[in-house]
Amino acid sequence: xxRRANTDLLSGILGLAIAGVFWWGRGDVGRLxxxxxxxxxxxxxxxxxxxVVKGLVRPERRSxxxxxxxxxxxxxGAILFVWVLAIPYIGFFLSSVAGFWVMACYLASSRREVTPxxxxxxxxxxxxxxxxxxxxxxxxxxxxxxxxxxxx
Amino acid sequence: xxxLVHLWSxxxxxxxxxSLLMMTLGLILGLAVGVLPGLGGTAxxxxxxxxxxxxxxxxxxxxxxxxxxxxxxxxxxxxxxxxIPGEPWSVALIFDGYPMxxxxxxxxxxxxxxxxxxxxxIIAAFFFVAxxxxxALLALRFGPPEMFAIMMLAFSTFxxxxxxxxxxxxxxxxxxxxxxxxxxxxxxxxxxxxxxTITWMSGFDFVPVTIGLFGLGEILxxxxxxxxxxxxxxxxxxxxxxxIKEGMREIWKFFPQTVMASIMxxxVGVLPGxxxxxxxxxxxxxxxxxxxNPEKYGKGxxxxxIAPQSAANAAGAGSLLPMITLGIPGSPTAAVxxxxxxxxxxxxxxxxxxxxxxxVWGLIASLFLAALxxxxxxxxxxxxxAAIMRIPWGLLTPIIVVACFVGSxxxxxxxxxxxxxxxxxxxxxxxxxxxxxxxxxxxxxxLGDMTEVFLRQSLIMSDGSFAIFFTRPIAAVCMSFALLLFxxxxxxxxxxxxxxxxxxxxx
Numbered sequence: 001x002x003r004r005a006n007t008d009l010l011s012g013i014l015g016l017a018i019a020g021v022f023w024w025g026r027g028d029v030g031r032l033x034x035x036x037x038x039x040x041x042x043x044x045x046x047x048x049x050x051x052v053v054k055g056l057v058r059p060e061r062r063s064x065x066x067x068x069x070x071x072x073x074x075x076x077g078a079i080l081f082v083w084v085l086a087i088p089y090i091g092f093f094l095s096s097v098a099g100f101w102v103m104a105c106y107l108a109s110s111r112r113e114v115t116p117x118x119x120x121x122x123x124x125x126x127x128x129x130x131x132x133x134x135x136x137x138x139x140x141x142x143x144x145x146x147x148x149x150x151x152x
Numbered sequence: 153x154x155x156l157v158h159l160w161s162x163x164x165x166x167x168x169x170x171s172l173l174m175m176t177l178g179l180i181l182g183l184a185v186g187v188l189p190g191l192g193g194t195a196x197x198x199x200x201x202x203x204x205x206x207x208x209x210x211x212x213x214x215x216x217x218x219x220x221x222x223x224x225x226x227x228x229x230x231x232x233x234x235x236i237p238g239e240p241w242s243v244a245l246i247f248d249g250y251p252m253x254x255x256x257x258x259x260x261x262x263x264x265x266x267x268x269x270x271x272x273x274i275i276a277a278f279f280f281v282a283x284x285x286x287x288a289l290l291a292l293r294f295g296p297p298e299m300f301a302i303m304m305l306a307f308s309t310f311x312x313x314x315x316x317x318x319x320x321x322x323x324x325x326x327x328x329x330x331x332x333x334x335x336x337x338x339x340x341x342x343x344x345x346x347x348x349t350i351t352w353m354s355g356f357d358f359v360p361v362t363i364g365l366f367g368l369g370e371i372l373x374x375x376x377x378x379x380x381x382x383x384x385x386x387x388x389x390x391x392x393x394x395x396i397k398e399g400m401r402e403i404w405k406f407f408p409q410t411v412m413a414s415i416m417x418x419x420v421g422v423l424p425g426x427x428x429x430x431x432x433x434x435x436x437x438x439x440x441x442x443x444x445n446p447e448k449y450g451k452g453x454x455x456x457x458i459a460p461q462s463a464a465n466a467a468g469a470g471s472l473l474p475m476i477t478l479g480i481p482g483s484p485t486a487a488v489x490x491x492x493x494x495x496x497x498x499x500x501x502x503x504x505x506x507x508x509x510x511x512v513w514g515l516i517a518s519l520f521l522a523a524l525x526x527x528x529x530x531x532x533x534x535x536x537x538a539a540i541m542r543i544p545w546g547l548l549t550p551i552i553v554v555a556c557f558v559g560s561x562x563x564x565x566x567x568x569x570x571x572x573x574x575x576x577x578x579x580x581x582x583x584x585x586x587x588x589x590x591x592x593x594x595x596x597x598x599l600g601d602m603t604e605v606f607l608r609q610s611l612i613m614s615d616g617s618f619a620i621f622f623t624r625p626i627a628a629v630c631m632s633f634a635l636l637l638f639x640x641x642x643x644x645x646x647x648x649x650x651x652x653x654x655x656x657x658x659x
Contacts, residue, residue, distance in 0.1 A: 008317075011586045015323045022330055025347035033337040033344055036604045037330065044326040050319050062587065073372060077578070080368075080553065084574050088567055096557075100550035107549060125547055133554045143562045 007062050009055025015048030072110055079103045091148025096130045097123075155281055162513025165210055166521050174207065174215040175518060179526045182222020186242075187230055193223030194484045194594070195366040199555050201359055201492050202562040209496040210514040214522075216492060217472070217515060220485050221273065221522045224428065224468045225530050228265040228461065233258060241428035241464040244436040248449065248456030255452050259392055263399030264454050265461045266530045268410060271403060272462030273523035275414035276421070276469035281516060287477040288502040294478075296609035297620045301630035303603045306480045308637035309423055310592040318641035320588050328593035331356045332600025339608060351568050358491045358597050360560035360569040361576045365590050366484070367556045368573060369580025371549060396531060406455045409439050410462050417463030421470025421482050428464040428471075428483065435463025469519055476500055476512060479602070484591040487598045494598075495563075 019041050026034060026041070083099030090098075104122040105114050112118075137143040165171060178200075185196035196219050204212035227242030232249035245265060252261040294302070307325050311318050334345045335355025346352040403410055413435040420431040439459030440449045449456045471482025472489070479500035481487035493500055498508060505512050560573040580590060614620035621631045 007586050011320055011323065011588065014582070014586065015327070018327060018330075022345055026345055029337065029342045029344045030340060032608070033340050033342050036607065037333040037345055040326050040330045040333065044323060044330060047319050047322045047326065051323065054319070076549075077372070080574060080577075084557075084567075084570055087570070092557075096550075096554055100554070103553075104547060104550060122547070126550055129547075129551050130554060133551075133558060137558050137562065143558070144565055145558070145561070146567065 004061040004063050006055050006059045008051050008060060012048045012051030012053075012055055015044055015051060019045040019048060072106075075106060076103060079106065087146050087148070089148055092145040093130060093134050094148065096133075097127055100126045100130065155285060158509060158513045159281060159517055161509065162515075162517030163521070165510050165514030166214060166518040170207075171211050171214050171514070171518070172521075172525075174211050175218045175522055176525060176529075178215040178218025179222040179225075179522060179529060182219035182224075183226035183526070183529065184222075185219065186223035186226020186228075193220050194488055195363070195370055196220075196223055197485050197488045197492075198359065198362040199367055199552075199559045201488060201495070202559045204492060205495065205562075209493075209498060209508070210511045212492065212496060213489070213511060213515045214518040216489055217518055218522050218526075220468060220489075221465075221519075221526050223485075224273075224465050225266060225269050225526050228262065228269070228530075229534060232261045232265060232457075241432045241460075241467075243429075244432040244460035244464075245457055247436065248451070248453050251450070251452035252454070252457070257452065259395035260398055260402075260454070261457055262534055263395040263531065264402055264457050266527055267396070267399045267403050268458040268462040269465045270523050270527040271410055272414045272417060272465035273469050273519060275411060275462075276418040276466035277516070277519040277523070279415070279418050280469055280473055280519065283473060284477060284512075284516065285505065287473065288505045291478050292502045294626065295624075296606040296613065297624050297627040298630065300603065300606035300610050301621055301627040301634065302478060302480055303599055303606065304634040305630045305637070306595065306599065307592065308634040310589070310595070311638050311641060316587065316589040320586075321592050324583070324588050324590070325592040325596045328596025329600045329603065331361065332597060333604065338601055338605060354564075354566075354568075356572060356597075357563055357569060359495075359563050360572040361597060362488055362491070362594055363556050363560050364573040364576025364578075365580035365583075365594065367552065367559075368577025369584060369590075371552055371556075372577060372581040373584055402454050403458060406458050409442070409455060410458055413439060413459040413463040414466040417466030418470040420463070421467030422473050423482065428467040431467030432460035432464035436460040465523075472515070476504065476515070477502075479599075481595055481598060484594045487591075487595045491598050 022037070022044075023041055026037060079099060079102055083095055086095040086099065089095075101119075101123050104126055105119055108114055108118065108122065114122075134145065138145050166175070181200065182193065182196060185193060197216050200219060201216065204215060207215070224241070228245060228249070231242040231245040232253055234250075249261045249265065252258065310321050310325065330345075332355070335353055336342065337344055343353050416438065417428075417431040417435060420434060421428065436456060436459055439455050440446050443449065443453075443455060445453070468483070468485075471486040474480040474482050475486040475490050475493075477500070479490065481490045490500065498504060498511065556573055556577075557570055560569045561567070563569060583590060583593075610620050611617075620627070622628045
């Protein structure tokens with residue numbers, strides 16, 4: 001199903017929100033230091049207001065979610081978010097294997113039923129992928145990937 | 153003569169075994185990136201940029217450049233065989249490439265595409281060699297006001313020549329510039345826009361932000377399409393010797409059009425903010441306009457493949473010229489490459505030609521070599537490259553996401569950068585949904601710090617007067633063009649309204 005929205009209005013609101021957030025966090029600094037950010041904040045706000053006005057005066061509704069399954073996208077985003085949060089605690093290797101196995105099963109479920117055999121196959125592939133990256137970066141290029149509580 | 157000597161020494165750098173190995177690896181990765189819809193050349197270069205800290209700059213730039221050439225070539229395969237553009241610049245190839253495949257001429261369509269890509273890069277490389285040194289020497293005359301005016305010109309081209317809405321392009325640019333202002337003030341060292349946190353004092357690094365915007369953001373957008381994608385008619389093909397010979401005959405037949413498209417593509421690529429996509433459409437449009445048989449276009453005309461492909465590849469090479477000579481990227485991918493230059497401690501411009509000849513001429517020579525190697529790989533391994541499309545998306549996504557993570561983490565070993573990538577992936581997704589152009593933001597992220605420095609230096613020189621940008625000849629010319637380009641969308645709107653009023657007539 002296609003979902004349509006007034007993209008100009010939404011874009012303007014987004015721009016104003018960004019300008020507002022940065023205006024609030026600009027800090028107490030000297031005139032010379034803040035001159036450039038101030039100018040940018042004013043310009044950002046002005047262009048965003050122009051978009052809001054355009055969105056209100058001549059609204060154009062465009063499709064923004066073309067036929068896609070948003071629930072799956074939100075689900076994938078949530079898995080990514082949990083994965084990043086878990087990295088400092090259980091390390092890159094374990095969190096990545098677990099996170100991407102769950103994600104691979106989740107994505108596969110949109111096409112077919114995930115049987116235990118398929119889940120086992122996906123686990124092996126994800127394990128191989130993550131191990132490959134881990135070995136290249138941690139052992140070959142000496143990048144100190146987060147180890148978490150299990151590998152210290 | 154000097155140029156030829158330099159080029160010869162550059163060939164020596166590019167032909168060293170390790171350089172050749174990295175170039176081939178870059179080309180293969182670039183081809184894979186080009187074949188995969190959703191993961192563009194910019195994302196590919198951004199993802200692998202952090203890896204280059206482990207090799208010498210002259211090898212690093214050859215490797216990253218090869219990824220770009222590979223992506224330029226690779227987008228062809230899916231466009232011609234599956235009518236799925238692997239890259240935005242290969243959309244124009246679908247018009248005639250896919251009909252040719254359906255007619256059973258996919259081998260010829262692919263051979264002609266690869267050969268025209270090769271011709272496009274080679275012609276552009278000759279122009280590159282001829283223009284690089286004079287342009288770099290001209291840049292010697294530039295002071296802070298001139299540099300600031302050129303930066304403004306770069307931003308204005310997105311507004312004046314871009315295809316998106318001007319107001320959204322301006323918001324995108326301002327947002328990118330604002331992000332570069334976060335952290336410690338580059339002149340006084342005082343924190344600003346940090347919300348009182350220590351983490352934000354280091355500012356936003358370009359690499360995690362770009363990986364988020366172009367890598368993760370694209371994955372989310374692509375994922376949405378994949379969930380809803382219907383099975384397409386898949387045409388498999390391999391390129392045979394007969395196809396190559398016929399492709400060469402066709403290119404020879406349309407050689408004037410190929411040369412014209414390549415030259416036009418090169419100059420379009422030189423303009424900041426344009427890149428390969430508009431060049432490919434312009435190439436297609438021009439070829440159709442001047443064709444004796446325009447009615448054949450869209451039904452499998454081979455010249456409808458040759459022109460856009462040679463133009464797109466020439467534009468790709470052209471976009472590197474202002475990057476290396478002036479420090480102004482001609483495309484989002486060039487912006488990422490420019491960020492790489494800064495990361496390796498190199499400063500683009502005339503001094504780069506004097507102090508790092510191996511780097512500059514190695515890159516230029518690699519244009520010729522990479523085009524040749526890529527052509528051979530493409531002609532020999534097309535079926536294998538097309539097979540990448542058959543890897544289940546659920547297995548490909550982890551590879552790309554892990555690459556995004558490691559790419560953003562490896563620069564400073566900070567989890568903050570990983571969170572940045574995730575956050576900017578979401579921002580990139582939302583911005584794409586709201587029809588914002590991401591390229592102006594990427595360029596603003598690279599040029600932001602310098603724009604501010606040049607502005608402040610100029611204002612110090614003039615005791616705070618903005619007149620300095622209009623009293624020095626080069627700065628005045630650039631600034632005037634920039635202002636004209638900024639005003640161009642308003643003028644276009646006014647003209648359209650007037651035309652509409654005239655067509656309705658009085659009453």
